[in-house]
Amino acid sequence: MGNRKSVAALTTTEKANFVAAVKALKAQTTGRNYDWFVRTHMTYFSTVSGIRYAHQSPSFLPWHRQYLTEFENALKAHNPAVDLPYWDWTVSRTTTGAPFTSDFMGGNGQNGNGPVTTGPFAGATNWRINVSSTTSTSLRRAMGGTLPTSTQVNQVLGYSTYDASPWSSSTSSGMRNRMEGFLAPNIHNSVHVWIGGHMAQQDSPNDPVFFLHHANIDRLWSRWQTTWGFGTNRYLPGGNTTGVLDVNEVMQPFGNTVTSVLDHRASFTYV
Template sequence: MIRHNFLSNATAARQFIEGVNRLKDPEQFPWPGQPNLSLYDVFVFWHHQSMMLMTPPGQTDRNAAHSGPAFLPWHRYFLIALERFLQQAVDDADFRIPYWDWNADAQLTNPNTSSIWANENLGQFVGGNWRVRLAMNPVTGNLQVVNQQLQRNLGASGRLPTRTQVRTFIRNQVAYDQMPFNSSSASGTRNYLEGWIGAASTHNSVHVWVGGDMQLSSSPNDPVFFLHHCNVDRIWAAWQERHPASSYVPDMDAPDSLQFHRIDDALYNVFDETVTPRQMLDYKTHYEYDTLDDLIGL
């Protein structure tokens, strides 16, 4: 099944909006044992907890799902897990999460005017019935129960990466990652795509550009999180197609300090399912994208 561009496939866009609204409803999709919270809120909790689990303990850089090799396979699994619930919510086993092509919006004179932010699209989640119920306290860093509106601050800081910037590192970065396998790795497509190196600050800069709740560890509170990460995953898929001989690293000979990031380690999970980076490498076993040519067609 195909993951489509949100702005070029009205059916996928409508289903995504309907699906997240239903998953957000504790009456339709309750979080068992957590009053007034929903299965959607589980994903906020899961993402926050992954960022609090430092690997190894005692440092403040690499965690179970960020600033390390597992960043891409963990988020690929995160999307697939949500996708399964969305399929139930919209009663369509063929549904796949669409992506936000922020490279296209970067070409606009004012990216804030992109139709993705229109009231019939993602604009409806601000100031309406959508409520943030779990949020990171920016002072303490703890996750707390709240009842507040979703916050965005489009374009106040950060920037949207250009297609040329993305194409360049897809072409030039042959290795997946390199030691010390954290945000200081001087090369490797994972660190470029995550945004710790390179002028584009790719993934990170988009979070900052959207602003508000997207800048917190509880960033999945904003449904655009999933469209953004779907595009990040699409870029990884394009890199995989361009460099099919490049292997995931590290392997299982790496030290235990790299737990959660070695190829056959169990990815950090809140569901009763064991998934490893190796199992996430072949995206085509789960979906394909409507196009990768805009990223690798040079």
């Protein structure tokens, strides 16, 4: 069982191992390499065959949980000791602290929405963008604005209902749409906007910070589940709902059901 740690608690060796595994996955030329994950997120960002899988739907959280698991397993194929860390942006809130240090994710972009200039992912030679909705071949960031607070997070985690009709970005109640960020206090979306650059686009996984951010979103969902329950009755909708995934339906392109990822505790824990 893996232990997912805060980026602020990583040792120098753990940071180096994570960066090396990410770069090895990027250099991989067959199978589910790094660019496969970028392409997959771009594909499932919108409706596929009439179903909203990854965003603006109840499956936002389970789909990304499986997506993170697939990514973590791909990293472990290069180094079994690597676990996916999370970035708790309610604690680490600066553009120069964890995870944006020169030995890990690197810092801000140049001159506002420009190329990252420090760290192992700076410049197209170190980290070339191959799959994107824009033409930039260097990773871009434009950090600034407002990050969610612990008070706002606790507010969202206090909603006992997972989701509600119409099961979309216009849903006016429940936890999921508040966590995703289309309903105040706008948790997930605001972090993408705060980082800017590639993170503010559909090809946001081009920035490795994507996975640290989503690991934290998943950690918060696990906190919600600890309070309100891990069972299938804690995911809505339950059945016969058009355009979104019911609890027993299959998440594409992974091939497993929503039910299969609801209780993650036998596979990994957050520490």
